[in-house]
Structures are given as C-alpha cells and as structure tokens.
Amino acid sequence: MADFFEEYEGYPNYEKMASHDDAHGKVIRKKLWMVFWIMLIVTLIELAIGAFANMEEINKEYIFIFFTVAKAFFIVFVFMHLGDEKKALKYVIIAPYTLFIFYLAFMAITEGVYSWHIKDIISTVAMHQ
C-alpha cells in the first residue's frame, strides 16, 4: 500500500499531519475533561430520574432520548474528532445514518403500536366467539 501512494508525488501524508505541540495539547485536554464532566453529570441526572423519580405525569422518554442524543453528539464530535474533520466527511458519516435511523425507528414504533392494538382486537374477537 505504501508503494501505491509513493507513486503519486505530492500526495499528502495524512497520518503525519495529525499532530500538535504541547501548548495546543493543553487546550485540547482541558476541553476533553470538560466534556467528561458534562457527560458524567448528564448520566447521573438520567440515573436519578430512572431510579427514583416516579414521574407518571411527565414524559420521561423524551428527556432520556434528548440526553442520550446529547451524549452521542459529544462522543462523536469531540471524542471521535468528527468536529475537526472536513465538512464532506461529516456529511458522509452523519447524513445517511440519520436518514436511515429515523426511517427505521419510525417503522419499528409504528408497527409495534399497531401490533399492540391488533393484539387486543384479536383477543376481544376471540372472546366473543
């Protein structure tokens, strides 16, 4: 593989381009630890809601999903450094996945709720026969 790229003169060596000095490293580490504390606090809030709060009146699901997507955003864009990549790579990774996952979740939940209704209808019909 190395020979393949050496044939092209002037092809950038991306492996060696990803480097920084000590001063810049300090800034990056500060950001990483801040993200860690944010994620820890979010997880603790989630646990407190999940284990102790008996919130029938509030829709817990939306709070959990919001926090989860926020944590996923931090992991992908800060820890996996997707935020530092080019716009083209960001779109290639995020756009197809997001489109597909909305479709998949919509299908699963719609069909699941439908099956729940139809299950009741079938059992009611069976009871009356």
Add this chain to the structure above:
Amino acid sequence: MSGQSTTVTLRKDWEGGVSPFGVSYGKLFMWFFLVSDALTFSSLLCAYGFMRHKYTGEWAHPNEVFHHFPFLEGKNLPLAYVGFMTFDLIMSSVTMVLAVEAGHRKNRKQVIMWLAFTVLGGLIFVGSQCWEWYHFITGPELSATYHGVYRDYIMNGRHIIDPHFTGANLVVNSYTMLPTFGDFFFCITGFHGFHVFSGVIINIIILIMVANGLMDNRGHYEMVEKAGLYWHFVDLVWVFVFTFFYLL
C-alpha cells in the same frame, strides 16, 4: 459569484491527487465500518423497540430487575451498578482520547499510560457484565417468603415443569411472562459485550505495538487513533443501550 467560488474549492478537493475528505484511507474506512456496525446495533435496538411497544404493560421493569450491587447483597439499589458500568466506560473513553492526544504529541510514555488505563477500564466493564449476566441468569436468591414462579416450558426437546423457577434463559424468565425480554437482554448486551471484549484485545495489541516502539519508527500514532475510534464507538453504543434497555 459565491457559486463560482464554491466550484473552485470543490474542484480543488475532488479533482484528484488528494483525499477529498482530508483523512488517510485507514481512518476513512474505519469510519465506514463504524457506520455499518452502528446500523447493526440500531436494527437490534429498533427490534427491541418494536417488541417493547407491542407488549406495552407486560414488559418487565428494568429497575426492578437490575437492582443488585456487588458486595451489597440484599440491598435494593435500582440501576446503580449499570450506572457504575456507564461511568466506567465513559471514563475509559476519556483515557482513550487522552492516549490519542498524547500520540499527536508523539509522547510514547503517556500513550502507554493512558492506553493501559483504557484496557483496565474495558476489563472492568467486561467483568461487570459477566457479573450482571450471572445475576440475571440465576435470578434473585430464594428466601423463605419467596415462592418463585411456576413455569412450564420446553427446552432442548424436553418438557420441564419447574414450580420454583427463578432467573432467565432463552425460553423462559421469571421477570416477565415474555421470553423475548430475556432474549433481547442476551442478544443486545451480549453483542455489545463482545464488541467491548474485541476492543480490549485490539487495545492490548496496540499497547504492545506502542511499547515496542513501532509507532515511533513509523513516525505517527495513527493506529492509536483508529483503535480509539472503535473504542469510542463501543462507548457510544453503550450510551444507547443504557438508555433504551435500562432506563426506558
């Protein structure tokens, strides 16, 4: 005018001779692999969501199933251990990203230190999952007041009638009348646990490579970064499993 300038930058990126995404082929294909693996996990979780919505009301309450904590037997601590596991995985994700950061500075000693912490965190997680599986399979301890659940089922071609069944297997469990609950638990956490296990193995291999000075000979630490991408992905999946399986 603005359209014209966009065309110029596009041609600069896409006319060849450079990577249009500005990354090496190894990292790009790591990303593509992770997207496909994420689709596998999302289909598992969507199948779980389907069953969860189909059996609303009959499904087990996770905070009543997972309330054990090691060395604190008998106490009711709902989801505390799963919370610890989440903390452990996020923590090991942070040590991994610090290893990647140290690799960008070509600081071999720090890379070794942070990678070792990451491996330790991964091993703690795999061990915790074994412990949790053990408690899920054996079920709550039988006390004098506990009557157990009567179960009548067929497993491995044999008809089994068990008046004091506790715990879970692939055809029956004592947490709910639905075998699907146990099946999804084993499938989703098992698949994720296997990813964690293979991630630990990959991290150990990278650690040995770094300790042998292979990355210094190459002049870059991109292997650490690629292994880090995989490890963060494992953490990412656990964030979703934690929410959709344990919290909701």
